[in-house]
Amino acid sequence: MDGIHDMGGMAGFGPVDVDAVESGHEGWEARTQVVALLSGGMSRAGIEEIPPDEYLNAAYAERWLMCAERRLVDNGVLAADDLASWSERLESAPDTELPHRENPESLAGLEQLVMTTPLMREPPTPQFAVGERVRVQRMHPEEHNRCPRYVRGVVGEIERIPGADYRPGVPMSPEVLEPVYTVRFDSVDLWGEQDEPAFDLFIDLWQSYLEAP
Amino acid sequence: MSSPHDHDHDHRHYDTPGSRRARSHLEVRAMALEAALVEKGVITTDAIDLFTDAMEHRFGPHHGARVVAKAWTDPEFKQRLLDDGNAAVAELGIGGLEGNVRVVENTDNTHNMVVCTLCSCYPWPLLGLPPIWYKSFAYRSRAVAEPRTVLGEFGVELDDAVRVRVWDSSSEVRYFVLPERPAGTDGMTEDELAALIDRNAMIGTGLVAAP
Numbered sequence: 001m002d003g004i005h006d007m008g009g010m011a012g013f014g015p016v017d018v019d020a021v022e023s024g025h026e027g028w029e030a031r032t033q034v035v036a037l038l039s040g041g042m043s044r045a046g047i048e049e050i051p052p053d054e055y056l057n058a059a060y061a062e063r064w065l066m067c068a069e070r071r072l073v074d075n076g077v078l079a080a081d082d083l084a085s086w087s088e089r090l091e092s093a094p095d096t097e098l099p100h101r102e103n104p105e106s107l108a109g110l111e112q113l114v115m116t117t118p119l120m121r122e123p124p125t126p127q128f129a130v131g132e133r134v135r136v137q138r139m140h141p142e143e144h145n146r147c148p149r150y151v152r153g154v155v156g157e158i159e160r161i162p163g164a165d166y167r168p169g170v171p172m173s174p175e176v177l178e179p180v181y182t183v184r185f186d187s188v189d190l191w192g193e194q195d196e197p198a199f200d201l202f203i204d205l206w207q208s209y210l211e212a213p
Numbered sequence: 214m215s216s217p218h219d220h221d222h223d224h225r226h227y228d229t230p231g232s233r234r235a236r237s238h239l240e241v242r243a244m245a246l247e248a249a250l251v252e253k254g255v256i257t258t259d260a261i262d263l264f265t266d267a268m269e270h271r272f273g274p275h276h277g278a279r280v281v282a283k284a285w286t287d288p289e290f291k292q293r294l295l296d297d298g299n300a301a302v303a304e305l306g307i308g309g310l311e312g313n314v315r316v317v318e319n320t321d322n323t324h325n326m327v328v329c330t331l332c333s334c335y336p337w338p339l340l341g342l343p344p345i346w347y348k349s350f351a352y353r354s355r356a357v358a359e360p361r362t363v364l365g366e367f368g369v370e371l372d373d374a375v376r377v378r379v380w381d382s383s384s385e386v387r388y389f390v391l392p393e394r395p396a397g398t399d400g401m402t403e404d405e406l407a408a409l410i411d412r413n414a415m416i417g418t419g420l421v422a423a424p
C-alpha cells in the first residue's frame with residue numbers, strides 16, 4: 001500500500017530535532033513493542049494501514065500499540081471488550097496489579113530467538129548481476145511492499161546481493177523467495193540537480209521490483 | 214536476568230514526546246493490552262521481561278563502540294568486519310534480533326549515513342533501540358533527499374569533495390557505520406577508544422572527535 005509511511009523525499013516536517021534522543025520512558029516503549037511483537041499484534045502492514053491523520057499524530061511506540069490493538073481484535077485473539085474493560089479497571093483503580101503468568105520451559109527458546117541474528121538465505125539464481133544497471137518498476141501496489149515511491153522508475157546499479165528473502169505483502173511460499181539486491185542510485189537521477197553536491201543512495205530491493213533498464 | 218516483579222512499577226508511566234494524545238490514556242491502553250493478553254495466556258510475563266531486558270540493556274551502543282574500537286586497532290578484524298559483519302561481531306559475542314548487519318566504512322573521501330524511510334529499521338544488538346530523532350518524520354523524509362543539510366543540523370560539515378553515501382534500510386539488512394579514527398589517538402587502548410565513540414557516529418550523523 002502506498003501510504004503515509006513512505007516518507008522519503010517529502011517536505012514540510014521541518015528540521016530534525018537532534019536533541020530528541022531519549023523519551024525518558026524507554027521502558028514503556030520497549031515493553032509495548034515487545035507485547036506487540038510476541039502476541040503477533042505487530043506487522044509493518046498493520047502499521048501502514050493506520051489512517052494517515054492518525055499516523056501523523058502518533059509517536060512511534062504508539063503506532064505499534066494502535067496496530068496491535070486493531071490486529072488482535074480483528075484476528076479474534078482478543079475481544080474489544082477485553083481491552084475496554086481492562087482500561088476501565090486501570091483508570092478507576094490505578095493500583096490494580098496486572099495479571100502475571102510465567103512459562104519457564106519456553107524461556108530457553110525465547111532466549112535463543114532474541115540472541116540469534118536472523119541471516120538472509122542464499123539467493124536462488126539471481127536475474128541481475130553486480131554492476132548491472134536496473135530500473136525500478138513503476139507500480140501502485142495495493143499490498144504491503146518495501147519499494148518506496150522515490151526510487152520507482154529510476155535507473156540504478158546493482159552494488160551487492162545480500163541474499164534472498166520472501167517478497168513482502170504476499171503469502172510466504174517458495175515461489176516468492178527472491179534475490180534481494182542492494183542498488184545504488186545517483187542523487188541526480190532521483191532528485192535532479194540540487195544545491196547540495198551529488199551523493200549516492202543505496203537501498204535494498206526485491207527482484208520483482210526491478211526490470212532491465 | 215532480573216525478577217519479573219522488578220518491572221512492576223516501570224510500566225506505570227507511559228509518555229512519549231510527539232504524541233498528541235493524553236499521556237495517561239496511552240499508558241492505560243498499553244497496560245490494558247498487556248493485561249488482556251497475559252490473562253488469556255497469549256503471552257507470558259517472563260517472556261515480555263526477557264525481550265524488554267534485551268532491548269533495553271543487553272543491546273546497546275556500548276556494543277557498537279567495542280566493535281569500532283577493535284576495528285581501529287586490529288586491521289584483520291576490520292577486514293573481516295567489512296567482508297562479513299555478522300561473523301565478525303559474533304566473535305565479540307554480539308548478535309540477535311534485527312542484527313543482520315552490514316558495516317560501511319567512512320574514509321577521507323566517503324561519508325556514510327543510515328536511515329529507514331519506511332519505518333525505523335536499526336541494528337538493535339549493536340545500537341539498542343533508536344533515538345527519537347531517528348524515528349522522526351523530519352529525519353525519515355529528508356535524509357535521502359538532502360543529507361548534507363540534515364548533517365548540518367547535527368553539526369557535521371563535510372568538505373564538498375567527500376562523497377556522501379546514504380543507506381535506506383528497506384530489507385532485513387541493518388547498516389552500521391564504521392567511523393574514521395580521529396587524530397591524536399595513537400597508543401590508546403580499545404577501552405579508551407570505545408569511550409570516544411557515540412551513537413551518532415555509528416549512524417553517520419556524527420564524527421568521532423579527537424580527545
